[in-house]
Amino acid sequence: MAPIDHPASCDFEEALAAAARGINVSAMHVTLVVTSAAKIPLLLQLLRSRAISNCWGLVGRMSEDEWMLRALSFVVATPEEVRGTALFSSRLEALVLDKAAVAQNTFFHELLYESRHRKLPVFPAQPRVPVFRRPWQHGVSAMKGWVDPRDRSSVKGELRSSLEETLPEVLSCSGLGDSWFDSAVESFADGDSIVQQDWSAILSYMPGVFHRLARGDKWLTLVLAPDCRAAPIARFMQVFARHFGLPEELVGLQAASRVAVGSPERFHPSNRLSDVCQLILVEADKLFASHRPEMEWIVERLEEDVQIGLHSETLPPEVEDLASRFAKRHRWERLDKAGASMDGIRQFYACVDDESCKLDELCRLCKELRRRFKVQAAVVCNSSARVVEVVEEMRKRGLSAFGIHSGMGEREVELIKRSEQRSVIVTDHGCSKGARDVINFEMPLSPGDYFERASKQRDQVTKVVISLVVGGQECELLDRVRSLYGVDIDLLPSQPKRPVL
Numbered sequence: 001m002a003p004i005d006h007p008a009s010c011d012f013e014e015a016l017a018a019a020a021r022g023i024n025v026s027a028m029h030v031t032l033v034v035t036s037a038a039k040i041p042l043l044l045q046l047l048r049s050r051a052i053s054n055c056w057g058l059v060g061r062m063s064e065d066e067w068m069l070r071a072l073s074f075v076v077a078t079p080e081e082v083r084g085t086a087l088f089s090s091r092l093e094a095l096v097l098d099k100a101a102v103a104q105n106t107f108f109h110e111l112l113y114e115s116r117h118r119k120l121p122v123f124p125a126q127p128r129v130p131v132f133r134r135p136w137q138h139g140v141s142a143m144k145g146w147v148d149p150r151d152r153s154s155v156k157g158e159l160r161s162s163l164e165e166t167l168p169e170v171l172s173c174s175g176l177g178d179s180w181f182d183s184a185v186e187s188f189a190d191g192d193s194i195v196q197q198d199w200s201a202i203l204s205y206m207p208g209v210f211h212r213l214a215r216g217d218k219w220l221t222l223v224l225a226p227d228c229r230a231a232p233i234a235r236f237m238q239v240f241a242r243h244f245g246l247p248e249e250l251v252g253l254q255a256a257s258r259v260a261v262g263s264p265e266r267f268h269p270s271n272r273l274s275d276v277c278q279l280i281l282v283e284a285d286k287l288f289a290s291h292r293p294e295m296e297w298i299v300e301r302l303e304e305d306v307q308i309g310l311h312s313e314t315l316p317p318e319v320e321d322l323a324s325r326f327a328k329r330h331r332w333e334r335l336d337k338a339g340a341s342m343d344g345i346r347q348f349y350a351c352v353d354d355e356s357c358k359l360d361e362l363c364r365l366c367k368e369l370r371r372r373f374k375v376q377a378a379v380v381c382n383s384s385a386r387v388v389e390v391v392e393e394m395r396k397r398g399l400s401a402f403g404i405h406s407g408m409g410e411r412e413v414e415l416i417k418r419s420e421q422r423s424v425i426v427t428d429h430g431c432s433k434g435a436r437d438v439i440n441f442e443m444p445l446s447p448g449d450y451f452e453r454a455s456k457q458r459d460q461v462t463k464v465v466i467s468l469v470v471g472g473q474e475c476e477l478l479d480r481v482r483s484l485y486g487v488d489i490d491l492l493p494s495q496p497k498r499p500v501l
Contacts (some may be wrong), residue, residue, distance in 0.1 A: 030069065033076045035098035040076055047074055048245030055216030058207065058244050067177060071189035071207030073214070080153045161320055162239040166232035169199040176200040180486070191309040195323045197315070202233070205280050206240050208349040209259060212278070213241075213250055219277035223261040224298070226286055233282065234261040263287075264294035273301040284312035284319050292318075299325075342455050348492040349478060358468050359390070362441055363397045366424050367464065369437075377437035377464065379426040380453055382445065390426050390441060401426055440467040443474040449483045466492060 035043055040061060057073025062081040069075060163170050171175065172428070182201050188194050188208035209221050225233055230253060237259060238248040252258040257268055264287060267273070279302060281287060286297050299322060312319045332411045352361050362379065369377055381387050384405035394401040400423040404413050416425070426441075444450040454465045467489070469475055478489055 001012065029093035030072055031074050031094045031096060032082065032092060033074055033096040033098075034079055034082060035076065037078050037100065040078070044076055045245070048077065051214060052245060055214070058211050058214045060244070064316060065441050067181075068185050068207040070186035071211055073211075100227050112488060146472065156181060156262065162236050163203070166236040167199070167202060169202050173199040173470055174201070182288055188307075188309055191307055193310075193323075195310045195312070195315075197311070197313055199311070201311040202282060206237065206308075208309070209237075209278060209280070210241060212248060213246060213258060214244065214387070217277070220272060220275045221259045221278040221280065222267065222273075222276045223259065223280045223282065224264055224267070224287060224295075227263045229282055230262045230266075237261065240303045249350075263290040264298060266285060267294075267298060273298060274303065276302055276306060278307045278309070280309040280311075282324075284310050284322070285314045285316055288316065288318045309361035342451065342487050345454060345463045345465060345487070347454065347467075347487060347489040349467045349469050350492040352468055352470055354470060357399070358441060358470075359393050362390075362439065363394060363399055365439060366399060376424070377440050378465070379424060379439045381426065381428055382442045384428050386442065387426050394424060394426070403427070437464040438466070440465070443467060443469065443477055445475065447485070450477070450481050451485065 019076075033043070033047065044059065044061055051057060051059045051074065058071065059074040059076065060072040061066065062069075062075055062077035064348075065072065124309055160171070161308040180196075184194055184196060184201065184204035185207055189211050191208075194201070194205075212219070212221070213298055217339050223230075223233060223237075234251055234253055237251040241248050241250055249257075251257060251261065253262050253266070254260065255272060260267065283446075291393040295318075304325075309325070310319070310323055313324075350361060350365065352358050366377070366379070379390065379401075381390060385409045387405045391401045391403040402416050402423050403426045404416055438453050440450075440453065444453060454463075467474075467478065469478065481487065
């Protein structure tokens with residue numbers, strides 16, 4: 001690889017300031033700061049202090065804050081950490097390189113080549129020992145060098161410990177860290193309003209809240225939660241603030257706090273509601289059930305452009321109305337039941353002309369899946385009587401099929417599953433949960449029933465779901481599933497393309 005002429009080096013703080021001058025305050029862009037692992041702790045301390053003083057935004061460390069990279073303004077990383085990420089995207093705005101630390105690393109050249117290809121500004125710097133004080137705290141000792149001699153506990157570990165103590169439901173939620181969660185983090189930090197039904201929502205809203213504070217936003221964030229949740233949420237948000245170098249006093253249970261956390265009756269008489277720019281509701285369905293007058297009073301006094309982060313395990317009409325009123329651009333709805341999700345599931349539909357053609361198409365599919373893909377799908381009907389009927393018809397067509405339905409005993413069901421592994425299993429809705437792959441011979445009666453059939457548990461690697469549809473209401477149901485869960489349901493490749501959906 002040919003050598004690269006590096007731009008002239010400059011003081012590290014000057015490089016950071018130069019990179020920060022290019023930050024687009026109205027959009028989420030990230031500046032990548034690359035240095036050695038030994039220098040990162042004190043560099044983070046320096047950069048967070050400067051970011052707060054100058055309202056640059058949040059500063060995170062790649063190894064600890066990767067789950068919220070899309071909401072950060074600065075990311076500090078080693079060359080090795082950068083190599084394994086997809087940071088070179090449209091969001092990357094500038095590079096600050098510790099030339100002394102990374103010049104001997106082969107990835108240093110790759111970074112420079114990629115940055116030139118992307119026409120990114122690069123600021124190689126020779127760091128020197130800085131002396132600084134936090135803007136809100138006096139008496140902070142000066143840094144003595146770039147290498148921090150003390151063993152520090154992982155900030156990521158502190159966040160996790162705080163969640164275990166305050167909101168254990170977040171850590172046990174199967175949605176934590178998946179593509180929905182990543183999108184929610186980015187979208188809420190960008191200013192979108194979001195509706196979510198699982199507990200990962202609480203964590204996904206945090207970067208957007210503190211991004212505003214780190215950018216110097218003077219508006220208020222109101223977090224409403226049931227009485228038993230308010231204090232734990234406030235404690236976790238204080239830990240989150242400390243993690244990014246922000247004063248914990250920003251978060252409190254008083255209406256005067258910049259981030260005010262509490263139950264609806266605490267803020268019912270508040271005269272600061274006109275200053276609220278963000279509203280986060282935790283367990284909104286329970287809030288409306290137990291504090292309807294206070295909730296309606298608060299909602300009526302909020303501005304129409306308030307950004308809302310709504311968590312509700314169910315979506316009663318009053319929650320739907322609230323979401324519709326405050327959703328600024330778009331909204332997400334997701335469902336998470338007992339550790340199940342539809343992430344990574346391949347979903348298809350196959351068109352049939354009428355009910356009489358379904359059995360022929362079903363038998364063809366079962367043979368094709370078994371022959372080409374070694375897939376033995378469970379065929380799901382809506383009733384035990386239909387199960388018996390389908391089994392008889394499949395046997396007449398030369399297929400080995402056995403029925404399992406909710407009228408059978410548990411021991412009988414397990415015996416059939418173990419002894420007939422090479423046969424097609426036809427089952428009703430009550431016995432369909434946990435099936436490896438599914439063919440919906442009869443469409444479920446609701447989107448929730450579809451989710452129960454189609455969702456996979458966390459330990460499942462993949463799953464295929466094929467629905468046989470005739471048209472009319474069955475097509476409408478698939479459209480509702482697409483809209484509600486944000487999933488793709490494609491025409492089965494082996495079928496002729498017909499614009500049914």
